[in-house]
Amino acid sequence: MDISTPTFPVHHSTLSLDIEGHKTEIIISSYEDHFLVIVTQIGSMGTILHARKEEGVSINPTFNVSVTFGKRDEPMLVACARQLIEFISASGYSKGLVLSLGLKDHSVVRHIFLYFLEYCSVVLNLLPK
Amino acid sequence: MDPNESKEAFGNGVETATQSVNQLTMKEHTTQDGGGVQVTCFSEVSNEVTLHFQIIRLQKQIYAWIGCSSAKFGHLYAAARTRPSNTVSVTSLIGGTSDNTGSGVARRLVLKTGLNIILACDLPKNSPMLEADAEKRLVQKLISLGYTKPQV
Numbered sequence: 001m002d003i004s005t006p007t008f009p010v011h012h013s014t015l016s017l018d019i020e021g022h023k024t025e026i027i028i029s030s031y032e033d034h035f036l037v038i039v040t041q042i043g044s045m046g047t048i049l050h051a052r053k054e055e056g057v058s059i060n061p062t063f064n065v066s067v068t069f070g071k072r073d074e075p076m077l078v079a080c081a082r083q084l085i086e087f088i089s090a091s092g093y094s095k096g097l098v099l100s101l102g103l104k105d106h107s108v109v110r111h112i113f114l115y116f117l118e119y120c121s122v123v124l125n126l127l128p129k
Numbered sequence: 130m131d132p133n134e135s136k137e138a139f140g141n142g143v144e145t146a147t148q149s150v151n152q153l154t155m156k157e158h159t160t161q162d163g164g165g166v167q168v169t170c171f172s173e174v175s176n177e178v179t180l181h182f183q184i185i186r187l188q189k190q191i192y193a194w195i196g197c198s199s200a201k202f203g204h205l206y207a208a209a210r211t212r213p214s215n216t217v218s219v220t221s222l223i224g225g226t227s228d229n230t231g232s233g234v235a236r237r238l239v240l241k242t243g244l245n246i247i248l249a250c251d252l253p254k255n256s257p258m259l260e261a262d263a264e265k266r267l268v269q270k271l272i273s274l275g276y277t278k279p280q281v
Contacts, residue, residue: 031196031201033201118139
């Protein structure tokens with residue numbers, strides 16, 4: 001890293017791996033107020049969800065998760081976004097999350113989610129806060 | 130699925146993450162993961178304002194982000210040609226109230242490039258010159274990267 005060179009303000013990380021025979025691309029991008037996480041097997045962003053922490057007085061944070069584009073009848077996707085925003089919040093970020101899931105088989109989410117979370121945690125720790 | 134295989138795959142990804150997170154130059158930077166994803170980041174100055182551009186190319190879709198002197202995500206729009214008459218449709222997904230600064234940009238990107246576009250745009254409203262300039266630079270870059278489809 002060249003410290004003297006001005007840096008691009010958005011950092012990102014990409015990963016390509018094989019999940020049950022399907023090539024899967026993961027891109028994590030960090031903006032000032034949001035994380036963008038793209039997981040795709042279909043060559044497009046697929047279903048896009050938006051998740052954010054609600055400002056409130058209660059000690060326990062509440063989250064708002066919604067599907068903004070794509071499949072609205074797949075609760076696993078909403079659960080995935082919710083888990084991820086809770087994780088992001090617990091890691092000390094107050095950023096929102098834009099999650100894009102373009103999967104061939106949505107049941108895969110259940111299997112890979114823990115490892116995916118571990119990967120996200122590594123990337124988040126590497127990114128400047 | 131073998132849980133150990135998944136764990137190993139993500140473990141390998143950790144190494145990749147450590148390397149790929151170091152994308153820290155203002156010059157144009159394109160990363161290619163050997164697969165269907167290419168990420169291009171560049172910045173340009175327009176009238177004393179720094180415009181930041183990020184283009185993520187997927188096989189069937191392009192995601193683009195335009196930032197204006199900051200790294201805020203902005204409003205999110207989706208635009209594509211739709212049946213039956215192949216006209217361009219655009220919808221706001223996140224944000225995008227009455228100013229809709231990015232929706233016109235998203236629509237014209239599809240018109241000029243023939244691509245399926247998801248655009249995140251943080252341009253200030255009431256700056257048509259800046260909007261036009263950002264759009265022009267983005268289109269030029271998409272053409273120079275060879276992403277555009279021939280227009281009939």
